Amino acid sequence: MSILIDQISKKYGDHTVVDQVSLDVDDGELVVLLGSSGSGKSTILRLVAGLILPDEGRIMLSGVDITHLPPQRRGLGFVFQNYSIFPNMTIAENIEFGMKIRKVPLRERKARSEHLLELVGLPGMGSRYSSQLSGGQQQRVALARALAYEPPVLLLDEPLGAVDTKTRIQLRQSLKSILKDIGVTTMMVTHDQQEAFELADRVAIMNNGQIEQCGLPGDVYYNPATQFTADFVGDINFFEGRVTASTTEECEIELFGHWPVRRRGSHPFQPGRNVLYGVRPEQIRVSLLEPETYENGIKGVIEKSMFFGDVTRYSIRLDGGSVLDVRVLNYLFIEGMVMPYELNEEVWLIWSQGSGIILADETAPQPNGLSTAS
Amino acid sequence: MNQGKAFYKKISHMLPAGFLVLVLLPLLLLPLASVFIYALRGGLGNLAAALTTTDVLFALRFSLIIAFATAVINTVLGTYAAWVLSKTRFPGREQLGIILNLPVAIPNVVVGTSLLLLWGPIGLFGQVLEPLGIQPMFTPVGVLLAHVFVTFPYMLGTIKPVLDDLETTYEEAAYTMGASRWQTFLHVLFPALKGGLLTGALLTFAHSLGEFGATVMVSGNLRLRTQTAPLYIFSQFESGNIQAANSVAAVLAILSFALFSLILFLAARTGKKGAQRGK
Numbered sequence: 001m002s003i004l005i006d007q008i009s010k011k012y013g014d015h016t017v018v019d020q021v022s023l024d025v026d027d028g029e030l031v032v033l034l035g036s037s038g039s040g041k042s043t044i045l046r047l048v049a050g051l052i053l054p055d056e057g058r059i060m061l062s063g064v065d066i067t068h069l070p071p072q073r074r075g076l077g078f079v080f081q082n083y084s085i086f087p088n089m090t091i092a093e094n095i096e097f098g099m100k101i102r103k104v105p106l107r108e109r110k111a112r113s114e115h116l117l118e119l120v121g122l123p124g125m126g127s128r129y130s131s132q133l134s135g136g137q138q139q140r141v142a143l144a145r146a147l148a149y150e151p152p153v154l155l156l157d158e159p160l161g162a163v164d165t166k167t168r169i170q171l172r173q174s175l176k177s178i179l180k181d182i183g184v185t186t187m188m189v190t191h192d193q194q195e196a197f198e199l200a201d202r203v204a205i206m207n208n209g210q211i212e213q214c215g216l217p218g219d220v221y222y223n224p225a226t227q228f229t230a231d232f233v234g235d236i237n238f239f240e241g242r243v244t245a246s247t248t249e250e251c252e253i254e255l256f257g258h259w260p261v262r263r264r265g266s267h268p269f270q271p272g273r274n275v276l277y278g279v280r281p282e283q284i285r286v287s288l289l290e291p292e293t294y295e296n297g298i299k300g301v302i303e304k305s306m307f308f309g310d311v312t313r314y315s316i317r318l319d320g321g322s323v324l325d326v327r328v329l330n331y332l333f334i335e336g337m338v339m340p341y342e343l344n345e346e347v348w349l350i351w352s353q354g355s356g357i358i359l360a361d362e363t364a365p366q367p368n369g370l371s372t373a374s
Numbered sequence: 375m376n377q378g379k380a381f382y383k384k385i386s387h388m389l390p391a392g393f394l395v396l397v398l399l400p401l402l403l404l405p406l407a408s409v410f411i412y413a414l415r416g417g418l419g420n421l422a423a424a425l426t427t428t429d430v431l432f433a434l435r436f437s438l439i440i441a442f443a444t445a446v447i448n449t450v451l452g453t454y455a456a457w458v459l460s461k462t463r464f465p466g467r468e469q470l471g472i473i474l475n476l477p478v479a480i481p482n483v484v485v486g487t488s489l490l491l492l493w494g495p496i497g498l499f500g501q502v503l504e505p506l507g508i509q510p511m512f513t514p515v516g517v518l519l520a521h522v523f524v525t526f527p528y529m530l531g532t533i534k535p536v537l538d539d540l541e542t543t544y545e546e547a548a549y550t551m552g553a554s555r556w557q558t559f560l561h562v563l564f565p566a567l568k569g570g571l572l573t574g575a576l577l578t579f580a581h582s583l584g585e586f587g588a589t590v591m592v593s594g595n596l597r598l599r600t601q602t603a604p605l606y607i608f609s610q611f612e613s614g615n616i617q618a619a620n621s622v623a624a625v626l627a628i629l630s631f632a633l634f635s636l637i638l639f640l641a642a643r644t645g646k647k648g649a650q651r652g653k
Contacts, residue, residue: 049546049550050549050550051546051549051550070549071546071549071550072549072550072552072553072554074550075552076550077550078546078547078550080543080546080547082541082543084541084543084544084546084547086544086547086548086561086562087566088562088565088566089565097548097551097553097561098551098552101551101552101553101557102552145547145551146550146551149551149552
């Protein structure tokens with residue numbers, strides 16, 4: 001079943017939590033709402049579930065308007081962040097609850113609950129209580145319970161938010177395979193970017209009650225539409241620059257007034273336009289040698305290095321005065337492919353002219369007559 | 375020198391507990407003990423005779439019936455009030471919570487007086503009701519009304535914290551799974567409240583059993599009609615019949631002791647059950 005969220009808004013007092021949000025989720029698709037706490041993502045999920053009602057807009061389920069239906073009549077599956085497994089019921093009774101309400105015969109309920117426990121990797125645990133299970137096991141029970149009555153849509157509110165990092169990674173994989181097997185239309189909320197990218201068919205980035213960008217994980221990461229999105233998904237170094245030349249094939253930008261960098265592809269910025277130029281740390285390599293003509297390069301001095309296990313992060317002060325972060329895979333040092341860099345050593349930072357993000361710098365004054373469109 | 379220090383340390387450690395056992399405990403237990411001593415002074419035969427008079431049997435039965443009815447009524451009213459205060463949002467909710475707890479702060483005699491002023495023959499409602507032949511004061515209904523009023527906060531105070539602690543997402547989870555409000559209450563909220571309901575009901579029952587201040591005002595202390603056990607004790611003391619007063623006092627003390635033991639036992643069992651489930 002598909003979901004259509006059309007211009008919904010929700011206010012608490014004077015505070016707008018969800019601001020004219022529109023989003024569509026196709027049948028069988030998994031869309032993840034990714035945002036920091038307070039961005040309004042959980043409120044959207046609760047609006048879809050019917051736990052709260054919108055002030056404006058409408059919500060459609062396969063073309064049927066469900067905006068004002070109570071949650072009981074929507075029949076959707078909901079997994080809460082704290083799981084909310086009923087403590088007075090056994091795990092099996094919890095899973096069977098939705099079916100019991102729907103008057104499914106006892107034998108059928110039992111069979112389905114056993115099947116679901118097997119599906120989520122908890123066979124034979126039906127007679128236990130929630131307090132006897134770990135956080136990860138409770139999460140699986142919550143999922144099984146939400147799937148028990150075969151809802152047309154599954155809503156997951158930070159489903160892996162309350163478990164430790166290792167369990168989270170394991171659960172992420174099993175969640176993905178279960179959801180893929182079932183093929184249920186799913187909306188999930190998380191603040192964890194890795195989780196979103198791993199599970200989502202599409203990611204919607206939320207900020208201040210609005211969707212900043214919605215697209216495939218790769219698109220959102222490599223072609224962010226706003227500085228917020230670029231910043232929110234992964235690390236990025238941003239510099240103020242000015243477009244010096246722009247053709248259908250490439251765009252030349254001057255950083256710090258004297259460092260030219262190029263970006264392949266067509267861009268809508270005219271020469272003279274102030275822009276933000278961003279490059280992700282993993283796209284940059286550190287070298288003692290000058291860049292090739294088909295590469296971008298800036299000179300800098302190693303100011304700080306930090307060991308992170310798999311990578312070393314170097315903070316490099318550039319000629320223009322800014323500091324840029326670069327990550328170097330540590331195995332390159334171990335294999336002798338790259339010599340470790342010393343503090344205060346002068347190096348080149350080099351990256352491909354095919355990478356780099358150009359965004360309109362809305363804060364910078366623009367020369368007269370130039371387009372402000374990005 | 376070291377031995378002296380150790381002895382001093384031991385004594386100073388035992389001092390707080392010693393004060394409790396030697397000074398405070400007798401202060402609490404001696405009056406209670408004296409009730410039993412006086413009740414048994416004339417022997418078991420006299421005690422039995424004192425307890426089987428028509429007046430005593432009526433007073434004890436009347437007290438138990440009123441306490442039971444009060445507990446039942448306040449279980450419903452208190453749970454409803456606790457649910458409204460805990461699970462719904464409206465302006466003035468906190469102020470309403472304070473007002474509903476007022477009967478605990480107001481002296482029971484004042485409660486009795488105010489009920490008389492409202493429902494009595496010259497009271498606001500009483501004046502209207504009397505021509506219709508309805509007069510709740512000085513009848514069992516008046517006694518029940520007073521007991522419901524003064525013991526109301528006990529059930530509310532027991533249930534509301536349990537509901538406050540019960541996360542809203544339990545209810546929401548039930549709603550999303552298709553359960554109606556009533557089904558959610560029955561299957562999700564009520565099981566979580568069971569222990570609290572029993573404790574609150576017993577607490578209400580025990581307080582009603584011993585209620586005096588409001589009862590004496592609204593009942594008229596009419597023997598074989600509205601005289602509760604505490605009123606009987608008071609009347610017998612006033613007329614110098616110490617043996618009869620103490621006999622009923624002893625029965626009330628034993629009943630109250632049994633009730634509070636049961637409350638403590640239930641509370642301990644609920645805790646143990648929770649701990650076992652947690653293993």
